[in-house]
Each structure stands twice: as C-alpha cells, then as structure tokens.
Amino acid sequence: MAGYPRAVARLVEALERLPGIGPKSAQRLALWMLRQPSERVTAMAQAFLDAVTQVHLCEVCGFFAETDRCTICADPRREAQLVCVVADARELLAIEQTGQFPGLYHVLGGVLSPLDGIGPEELSVAGLLDRVGGGTIGETILALNPTPEGDTTAAYLARLLKPRGVRVTRPAMGLPVGGELSYADKVTLERALAGRQEL
Amino acid sequence: MFLERLELNDFRSWEQLRLQFEAPLTILAGANGQGKTNILEAVLLLAQTRSPRTGRDSELVRRGQREAVVRGEIRRQRGAAGTVAVALRSDGSKVVKIDGQPVRRLVDAVGALAVVFFGPDELRLVSGGPETRRNYLNGCLGQLSPRYLAALAGYRGVLRQRNQLLRSARERPVGGDLLAAFDDGLAAQAAILMAERCRGVEQLSRHAATAHYELSAGAETLQVTYRPHVSLPAEPDPERLQTAVLEQLARRRDEELRRATTLVGPHRDDLAIRLNEVEARTYGSQGQQRTAALALKMAELRVLSTVLDEPAVLLLDDVLSELDDTRRRQVLALIDETDQVVVTCAQTSGFDERSLARSSLWEVAGGAVVARSSP
Numbered sequence: 099m100a101g102y103p104r105a106v107a108r109l110v111e112a113l114e115r116l117p118g119i120g121p122k123s124a125q126r127l128a129l130w131m132l133r134q135p136s137e138r139v140t141a142m143a144q145a146f147l148d149a150v151t152q153v154h155l156c157e158v159c160g161f162f163a164e165t166d167r168c169t170i171c172a173d174p175r176r177e178a179q180l181v182c183v184v185a186d187a188r189e190l191l192a193i194e195q196t197g198q199f200p201g202l203y204h205v206l207g208g209v210l211s212p213l214d215g216i217g218p219e220e221l222s223v224a225g226l227l228d229r230v231g232g233g234t235i236g237e238t239i240l241a242l243n244p245t246p247e248g249d250t251t252a253a254y255l256a257r258l259l260k261p262r263g264v265r266v267t268r269p270a271m272g273l274p275v276g277g278e279l280s281y282a283d284k285v286t287l288e289r290a291l292a293g294r295q296e297l
Numbered sequence: 298m299f300l301e302r303l304e305l306n307d308f309r310s311w312e313q314l315r316l317q318f319e320a321p322l323t324i325l326a327g328a329n330g331q332g333k334t335n336i337l338e339a340v341l342l343l344a345q346t347r348s349p350r351t352g353r354d355s356e357l358v359r360r361g362q363r364e365a366v367v368r369g370e371i372r373r374q375r376g377a378a379g380t381v382a383v384a385l386r387s388d389g390s391k392v393v394k395i396d397g398q399p400v401r402r403l404v405d406a407v408g409a410l411a412v413v414f415f416g417p418d419e420l421r422l423v424s425g426g427p428e429t430r431r432n433y434l435n436g437c438l439g440q441l442s443p444r445y446l447a448a449l450a451g452y453r454g455v456l457r458q459r460n461q462l463l464r465s466a467r468e469r470p471v472g473g474d475l476l477a478a479f480d481d482g483l484a485a486q487a488a489i490l491m492a493e494r495c496r497g498v499e500q501l502s503r504h505a506a507t508a509h510y511e512l513s514a515g516a517e518t519l520q521v522t523y524r525p526h527v528s529l530p531a532e533p534d535p536e537r538l539q540t541a542v543l544e545q546l547a548r549r550r551d552e553e554l555r556r557a558t559t560l561v562g563p564h565r566d567d568l569a570i571r572l573n574e575v576e577a578r579t580y581g582s583q584g585q586q587r588t589a590a591l592a593l594k595m596a597e598l599r600v601l602s603t604v605l606d607e608p609a610v611l612l613l614d615d616v617l618s619e620l621d622d623t624r625r626r627q628v629l630a631l632i633d634e635t636d637q638v639v640v641t642c643a644q645t646s647g648f649d650e651r652s653l654a655r656s657s658l659w660e661v662a663g664g665a666v667v668a669r670s671s672p
Contacts, residue, residue, distance in 0.1 A: 210478070212461035218475060246454040246482060254478030283402045284443040 106132065158229070160205035160222050161190055170194075170202060177201045179236040183226065183255065185209050185248070189241060201239075204229065209242060209251040223255070230262050237265040244271055244289075298411065298607055299636045300340060301378075302370040307359040309335040312664070318639070320657040320672050322632055324648070325641045327661035333641035336661075337414065337612045339367045340639065343381045344412040344610075345439060346393050346403045349432060358387045371410050374607040374636070381409045404443040404450075411440050411605055413598045415628075416614035422590035423577050427567040434568070437597045438497040441604050445493040452486035456559055459483055463557045480546045483562060488538035490563045491525055495533050497600075498523040498568065504596035505589075512588050512595075512627055517572050519592055526565035584621075591624060598634065608635040617647045 101107060106128060113124040131139055155161070156168035163169070170176060180201030184190050190203050206221045218224075229235060238259055242248035256266045272290030273282055282290070305314040310332040325333045338357075342348050348357060358365040368382040382394045383406075392399055393406040400406045414436065422429055439446045459479040462471055502521040509519035523529075527545045530537040545561040546553075553560050570577045570589055577589050601609040611632075617625050617640065629652045632638050645658060657671040 210458075210475070212458050212465055217465075218472070246451050246486070247458070249485070250455065250458070250478050250482040253481040254475055257474045257477060283400075283405050285402060285404060285447045288444055 102128075155205075159203045160207060160225065161187055161203060178234050180239070181226075181229065181235050181237070182239045182241050184241050185243065185251075193241065204238075206251070209245075209247045210254060211247050218254070221251075223258070226255070227258060227262070230259060230264050235264055237267060240266065240268050242268075298374065298605075298610060299372045300343075300369050300410065300610055300639075301372050302368075303336070303339065304366075304368040305336070305339050306364075306366040307362040308339055308365040308367050309357060309359060310664070311335060311339075312359065314666065316659075316666060318637065318657075320655055321635075321637060322629075322652055322656035323637075323639045324645060324656050324658045325639065325661050325666070326643070326645050326658060326669075327641075328643060331661045332664070333661050334416075334614055336666075337416075337614050337639060337641060340369070340410075340412055340610065340612060341414055342367055342383050343369045344407075344410045345436070346383060346391070346406050349414075349436060353389070354385045354391055355387050355389050357385050363387050369410060379409060381406065402447075404446045407440055407443055407446055408605065411601050411609035412612055413437075413594060413601065413609050414612045414614065415594050415616055416612075417616060417619065419594055420587055420590055420616055420619055422593055423570050423581065423586040424583070424590075427565070430568045430570075431564075431566060433593065433597070434494060434497065434566075437501065437600065438493055440601060440609075441497065442493060444489065445497070448486050448489035448493065452483070452490055452563065455479065455482040455486055456562070456564060460558050463553055463559065466554055467557055476550075480543055483559070484539045484542040484546070487527070487542045487562050488535040491527070491529070491538050491542075491566075492533055492535050494523055494525070494563065494566065495529065500600050501593070501596045504599045505592045508595035508599070509589060509592035512592055512624075517585070517588075518574075519577075519589055520569075520571040520574070521593065521596075522569045522571075524567040524569045526563060526567075527561060587620065587624060591628065595631065598631065602634070611635050611638045613638065613640040615641050615643070617642055618644065 102110065109128045109131065110121075110124045113119055113127050114121055119127070152164055153162050156163035156171055157166050158171045159168060161168045161170065163171075165172070177200045181204050182193060182199060182201055183204045183206060184193070185206050185208055187205060190205060193199050193203075204222070204226050206223070206226070208216050208221055210216060210218070210221070226238075230238070238255075240252040240255055242252050252268060259266045270293060272286070272293055273279065279287070299318070301318055303314075303316045303318070305311040307313075314336070316336070325336060327333050338348050338350055342357070347354065351357065363386060365385045366382065368380065370378065370380050372378045379396050380394075384392045384394075391403070393403055394400070395406055395409055418425070418429060419433070422433055435449060439449060459482075462476065462479055465471065498521065505521045506519050509517060527542050530541050542562060549560050570593075572581055572585055572589060575581075577586055581589065598609055598611060613628065617628065620628065625647055626649065629649065632652065632655065648656070655672050658669040660667045660669050
C-alpha cells in the first residue's frame, strides 16, 4: 500500500507532536505547507528556529527574554518596589494586557503539587527570596489561581515573605465586572459576599 | 419532585435505555446482575454529579466506549420543569448541563434533582464503620449546600497533596514552612466542613428523633450527635475551628511524619448514635440498629424536603427483602411523604396491596426493561 513519501510522513509526524494537533490536522497542515511557495515555508521554519535559539528565560523574573533580562525588567519606568508573583507566563500576559500594572513580575513556573512532584525546588522560589533579599521590593502581590493548589502556594510564599519585612497581598476575589449577579456561580457569590467592602 | 424521564447511553452495563416514569412507586424487579442498581446509580449521578459507588468516573462508561451520557427530565411542584444531563468521558472528563446549558462549576448542578438513596450499605449506617456515616453526611449535606460540596472537594484535594508530601518526607526532608502551608490549606477547608456538619447534624438529629419516635411507637428515643475528630471549640465558627485544627496538627506533627499520613481532620469524623442514652453501635440489637438507620434516612428525606420546599425522590436499592414485615411497611409508607419512589428487588412478594395499587412493575432482564403492570 502506497503512503506519503518519507519526507512528508516525517513532517506529519513532527506536526502531530504539537499540542492540540491530532493526526488529521497534522496531515492538513502538512499538505498546506507543500502547496506554499518555498520562501514562505523557509520563513516559518526560520521563525521556529529563532524562537527557540534566541529566547530564554529572564534571569531576574523568569519571563521570556531575548537578552539577559526581559523587556519588563529592563524598563526603567517600571516600579521596582512592586512585584507581582504569577504561576506562569500566560498569567503575566493577562495582567500585562490590562496596561494598568506599573510594577515588575516574578514567574514561579507552576504551583506546589506534591502529587506531581512539584515542590519549592521545582519552582523559582529561591529566586524570589533573593530578589526580596535585595531590599528594593516593598510589596509582593501573589496573583495565583484561587484553587486549592494556588491557595496553598500563596500560603507558603506568605510564610516565607512576611518575616522578610515585605508587604504580601493577593488580588481581590469576587464578582466579575460587568457580569450579572444572578449569573455568578454560588461559590463565587459567597466568596464575594464574605469579602464585601464598605462604600 | 418527580423524575419523569431517564435516558442512559453507554452507562455501566446499559448501551441504551429510555424510561418514562409515571406511577408514585416504580418497582424494578429482576435477578442479580441485570443492571437494576445501575439505573438507580444513574439517578444518583444526576443528583450529585458523581457516583458514591466509585471514585473514578471513567468506570461508569460502558466498556470499550468513549462516553457515557445520562439525562433526566424533572417535574417540580414549584417552578418550571427542567433537565439535567451528565456526560462522562473515558478519559475522566465530565460535562454537566442544566436545561441544556453547561454549568461552570459542578456544584452549581446540585439541587436540580434531590434524591435519598437507601441500599444495603445504608442498612449498616449504625452498625458499620465511621466511613458509612461520613458518606451519609456527605450525601445529605452535599445536596443541601454548594458550599459544603465545594469545601469537601477542596478538602479532599489538599488532603491528597498533603499525604503525598508526608510520604515524600521519608526520602528527603520537607521544610517546616512547606508543611505549614499545607496545614493552612487543610485547616481552612476543614473549618468550613466542620461548621457545616455542626449545623447539618443538628437539623438531621431533630428529624431523626421524631422519625424514630414514630417508628418505635414511642418506645425508644434516638439521639444523634456530631462526633468531630478534632474537638469543637465552644463557639464553632470557621475561624476558631481553623485554629483548633491547626493546634491538633501541630501536636501530632511528629506522629504524622512517622506514619506518613494525615491523622487529624474531618476525614475521620463520625456520628454518635444513642438509643435510650446507650451507644447503639455497641449495645443495640440488629433490629434496633436497623430501625435507627431507617430513622436517619427518613431524617435525610425530611431535611431535604424541608429545605428544598418539596420532597426529594426516594431510591430503595434491594433493602425491602432485608427488612421484616413491620419495617418494610414503615419504609413503604414513605411513599406518602414523597412524589416518587423507585425500588429495585429480586422478588415482588414483599409489597402490600396498597403500594402495589400505586405502582408500575417493570421487569429488568437481558439488557431491557419491560413493563408488566401499571396503576
């Protein structure tokens, strides 16, 4: 039985390794690539290579960087005394997209989960403590998901950070802005009521 | 409330099953291994989004299939009729839809259908181990309060993580701050669970006492109290409860590290059940223990019905044959307190005329349900 030429089969196989891509999608992508002008495919391949060879993690905060430091850490206008701690880069970008956060970040690389073998050594906890030890940081915001793992990680960091004389906060939890109260799920609504604020 | 229609697709042993309920009492009769209990389990799944008979949802998917779907149509005394559907995939993922809309959190699906399940395990509610009584509490309080259910799920999650941490401490030392963070997480969820259990048991206890008085014709008094593993502070509010759990954890830290498991918390709670001031589990006869178990289930039915403002659906799984005539009559009399009772049994000889007159008799055999008679 005839199949794809070996080079095409290898391409399909490689594409299948991408997250969210199954065998059918991989074939579709491979056939599309074969129909493209070669400059376009070369440019794509170059983009892959550039991304993996030129991008590494910022030595200060753990976000993606093309030099030793990421663009955020290198920006002199950012307030160095305020640091927002996040689990991974996606959360950093979500906060960054608000355009309202003036401080710096610290990317942990995950949350504590003994069941997955993730302890403090697997996260950049030591790096965070070093930064705080430097003395310029006045407040750390623990922007971790309100899940049991996120809560525990926040509790752990709070225990380490508070004795070092730094202010430790967490973002408010409650009703989504612009949402309807009657559509909020029961647990969120309850947490929002517990955290109500004086007007 | 009344479950009018139940549909099973690739659930447990059932490839496809469509049932239309009409009578106040539905009797599913058939030999063992025909899938009767699986039908009741499907109803429980709709009510609680999980089955108390398995820890793994994937076990509910029919062998070799990718997805099981259970769907129910519910008629209520108050408010509009509604549908609940639960889809389980063999990879363990789950989608719950209420009136066709997927819920964001599973706890939001609770309450759409309320059920009380009474099977052989529940008969051992008094005589059995503490786990039987914790399951009873979780089943009842979980249907009453989304807060309880969320705390229960949270607690179990932190407990698993903390136990793994204690196990890993055998190979490499675990920092005090790290363990303390898991203590905080555990204590926070434990406090919510314990506060809810305090409140819930108080309600259940009142109804259980009344029910038992009725069942024993005033001959005995039943006293049910919460027996928390961590002793309650004078004021059992979440904050003080949290402190109490943390103190106990600190006290038993060395032992926990040695035994590599969590020794303190509501996963070790129990209920104290006394008949005429005497511990029923130790000193009660089998008959007394079963009457007390029945009173506890009646209390569950009545508490649910009071809080939801309409009766829950009662599921009786193979228990009638285990009871003597008097207790069987008392159980069947519960038909008057609910809109719907569904019973599984091997033989139909145990039913009185009055119950049979209001029942649909369905035979379950060879992968099908066939109607034999209806009222």
